[in-house]
Structure formats: structure tokens, C-alpha cells
Amino acid sequence: MLLSERVTEKLEILADAAKYDVSCASGQSKRENKNKGIGNSSGFGICHAYTEDGRCVSLLKILLTNHCIFDCAYCVSRKTNDIKRAAFTVEEVVDITISFYRRNYIEGLFLSSGIFSNPDYTMERLVRIAKKLRKEENFNGYIHLKAIPGASDDLIREAGLYADRLSVNVEMPTEHSLKLLAPDKNHKDVIKPMTFLKEEIAGRKEERKIIKKAPLFAPAGQSTQMVIGATKETDLEILAMTDYFYGKMNLRRVYYSGYVPISTDNRLPALGTPVPIIRENRLYQADWLLRFYGFKVNELVGWDQPDLDLDIDPKLAWALRNPEQFPVDINTADLEMIKRIPGIGVKSAQRIVQSRRYRRLQPEHLQTMGIAYNRAKYFLAFSTPFSLHKDLTQEQIKQQILKLQQSKYEKNFSSQLTMF
């Protein structure tokens, strides 16, 4: 029983330390259940629970240990922080993962770690856990491993053979901020394993086209995370990095983690400073616009306007800045332009294009097709005279839409605005 209590305590410490890593995806892989083993991860991800902060719980997300030789100011596990330290054994992680998975609590394991002794030593432990799960337990659930910067290529390659996704966190959007808060680290060390993984993933994919039985290599690709609001970067700098990661590094996901004050260090926002939740939300919206809506970074932010609006979403902001693009006639416009209309998402846009083949669409059709019509109506042209947009200035449209939407963040909105 003592043993169980110790495991419980360790889990609390090491889950608490891992929770600031916001990656939670468990889909996009293609691992099937082989030979009556346990688990699969071949379809969409599943969020098994949601914490009281509204974030999803999909994976058992833990650190192997929170002992760390580094002293990064933004990190709760930094060397000089006076906290309880703990470390799991390989067997403990495997046992908890399997027991949780069999009860349908989780989709798999997300394993990160503080750096103890050196990067290779740490990486080797992470790989050993993934290997044991795959080889000894015949586990086909989802595994997300951290690629530890500075670990040898051989170890990172081996990790790719067992993991579905690998990630290296860039942490700070610019080299300058990283140097300020994590003097022991630099961007080069982060980009190196990322580049290595990018090439391995691409190479293995080619190989599988020729040899069907070639082993999977990180089939869900790689991701990274940037901490938002700990340092002074603009959204322009952040989104430029995002663009680089998607465009040049072929990352599947970039995560933004609003900084939660955890330190009295005067290089960082003071304890009690609100988490920049709205800004984080706007960055995710911009990220979606880049990936699914065909927007370019310079359409969302620019030197003249380096930050996203906080009071309206980036698509609406773009539409208001570009009145010459509207109104759009949804009966004739192409899909790409329909996707750019505020209030219409990718799926609705596809439905519009499909259903207009049967009959010209009128406003009342849109209202029953799951479109945020009250928002979209300012940007639509119809065959019947419908000229609401013509009589209003951009500012008036913005105010009318703002009045419609009850911001879910309204309470902390006013205090946040005064900060800037």
C-alpha cells in the first residue's frame, strides 16, 4: 500500500509539472491493432475528459522526472525552483499507461522530461519506455515523445520508430527572449533535431511508398509549442515563426501556451498577472486561418499592425480592413472566397457550394444551414436587393457585430485591455 501511495504522489507531481505543455492531439496517426494486441490510433483523436479549465484530457501527460539541470525562468521545473522533485521508473510509466488505457481513460501517453545528467541519458530513458510499450506490451495506442535537444541522432531516430508524434518545443518565439530567460539554450539546438526529424519523416514516407511493410516513423508528424505573453514579442513575430514551422519544417501543429505566472523572477510577468487567454485564442484562430482558410500571415498582421485585434477575431478584422472584397455573392463566388466570409466556416462553405447546384440560395436558406448569419449578412450579396452593407461604415459593422456576440471572456476583457 505504501508503494501505491508513493506512485500516486509521484503522479501528482509529474502531471502537475507537465500540464503547461498544451499539446493534446491524439489523432492523425495510422497505427492499427495487430495480432490481438492492445489499442489502436488510426482515426480521429478522442478527448476522454475535460478539466475545469476546459482543456481536453486525451493522453496521460507526464514528465518522466522533474529533476532538471537547466534553469529556464519560465519553467516550473527549473533547477533553482524550490519544489518537490520525483522520478518514475520505466516500469511505473508502462504500468500506469496500460492500466489507464484498458479502462478507456486515455488515448495513450505523452511523455516529456526534465533533463537529468545529460540529453542522451534522458532521451534513452524515454525511448526505453516507448519501446517496452510497443515491443513487450504489444501496445498500439498513441505515443507522443519529446525529442530532447542535444540528444544523439541515433536516439531520436529510434524514438521515431516507436512514437506516433515527436515534438521539440521552441518555447520562446525569438532567440532574444530565449537567451533572456533560458541562458543555457539557443534556437539552433531546437531547430537541429526538428530539421533532422523533418528529413527522417519525409525519407521514411518515401520508403513506405515502395516497401509497404517498412516500419512506421512518427506517423503523426511533429509539433512544437511557443509560450505567449512571457516576453515582449508581437503577434507578427510569433506568426512569422508559425509560418516558418508549417512552411519550412512541415510541422503538423504549432501550439501557443499563454504564460501562467509561476515565478517571482523580475524578467517575467508578476504572479497574479492574468493568463493572456484572449490573445492565445486569437493566435489559434489565426493559425487555423493559415492552415485551413488559405490566408497568408501578411494578410493578418503587418509592420503597420503587428498584433491581432483582441476584441474581434482575425477573419472579421481582415474583412473589415478589406471592404473592397465584399459583398460576396455566394451563388457564384468560388469556395476560397466563401471561406473568407466572416461567420462561415470551412464546412459551411463546402455545403454552400454543394447546395447551390440545386437552387439559388437565399438568406433564409443560409439561416437554416448552420451559418452565423447575423455576422455573415454584412458581407453577402444576394440576387434580391440586399444592401445592408452599403449603408454602414466598417466601424459601424464592427460595433453591431460586437453587440451581437457575448464574449465568453468579457469579464477579464476590460482588465486586459487596460494593460496595453
Added chain:
Amino acid sequence: MTTLAYDGTFEGWLTAVFEIYEYKFDDVEFSAEGVSSNMFSMDREVITDPRKAGRVKQGLQQRLSPQGYQQLYQAFYSEEEKIERQMWLYARYAFASKINIEGDQRNPVVWNIYKAAQKVRRESHRMKAFVRFQLTRDQLYYAMVEPDCDVLTLIARHFSDRYADQRWLIYDGKRKYGIYYNLEKLSVVEMTFHTSTPGVEVWDEKELFFQKLWQRYFGSVNIQARKNMKLHLQHMPKRYWRHLTEKRVEL
């Protein structure tokens, strides 16, 4: 108006559609209970017939995409009011139209089927997430659920693909049946199981430990500074809590 009393199965519904054409009924209602409540309507009892059902199925599959047919099938399990009639209107539109009708979403019938199927898919997805197995002393993983729609048969494959090496039972406390996997095959089991979940007395010796461990884990991954109960409740509505290990207080 004719009321067609059928046996409540999808195959029964397909048979009924066949008979609508066979006997040239022009407007119909469906009743899975057998007896009509409307004294002015004519009743007809439909006896499920695989041959008739097969013909209708084939016809629908010719006129709908695989996804479109799947949608109709899913809608059947939505338990929406008079869904069988909506499905018949959908089928009638599909049979009458020269072109595929699935994209005609401004048509209320197409939209209703789309919405009903979406509801079923959402509930299926939820059940894939919210099933919580408990291990008994005889090494059976069992779970109790009370889904909004009748989705158990739709999610059975997901669980047998995933948990291929453990015996499990998922029981629908509302509809009083379960699906059981015995390491070889899936079967539907009818039984009355008390909705009050059995506890420690039937559990494996380590079950309580893992349930508590999961609860503690669930507590420690929350970030207090980001608390957002509205979002939490939107994703995990209260009606599901009684079968979610992490939300049960009595452990």
C-alpha cells in the same frame, strides 16, 4: 394516412418502405410499438422480410453515396420524434430525383436527416470518450452508459478493434441491453442490470487504486489560473457525470 407498425429495426423500416411502394400508400406514419394511437388512420402490420429490405437497401445504395446511405442509417438511431417518417421522405426524394440529393441541404428533409445523423455521430463519439471500464474479479471490464441516442451497436466495432485482448461489456442503462466481447466475437446481450453501479465487492483488487489514481491525475492536470467552468460543462455535460470515474465523489 396509414400507420405502418414495424418491429423497430432498420431492416423492418426498409421492409416498410418496400410495402409503401408495393401497396401505393400515399402518406404514412410509422409505429415501432405496433398499435396505432390515431383511431382515424388505417393500420398495417409490416413483417420484416430480408428480401424486401434488401431491394430497398440496394435501391438506396444506387442513388446515394456510401456516406449518404450511412447518414440515413445513423439517423435511424437518433430517436428523434417521427424520424422514420423523415427517413421515408428522404428515401422518396432520393428515388424520385434524377440526380443525387445529398447536397441539397436547403431542403428541410435533407437537412433533418443530416442533423439527426450528426447528432448520432456526436453521441457515438462521446461514448467512445466517456465509457469508463471497471475491472471485476473475474477479469471482465464492464462499463455503464446512458447515451442520448441508441448508439451501442454503432460503437461496438471501435471497442472490439481497440480492446481486442480483454473481455468487456458495455451496458446501456436506459435501453436495458449491452454489447459483450468475449475475445472472439461481439454479441448483444439483453439483461436487467441495476443502474446503481456495482462497487468494491465485485472489483478486482487493484481497481479501486486505479480509479483513485485517475481521479488524482484528473485533479492535478487542471490549471486553476485558467478556470473556465462554462467550457468544462459544455464539453462534459452534467448528465454524463454519474458514470465518469473522475467525476464520482463517493470513491
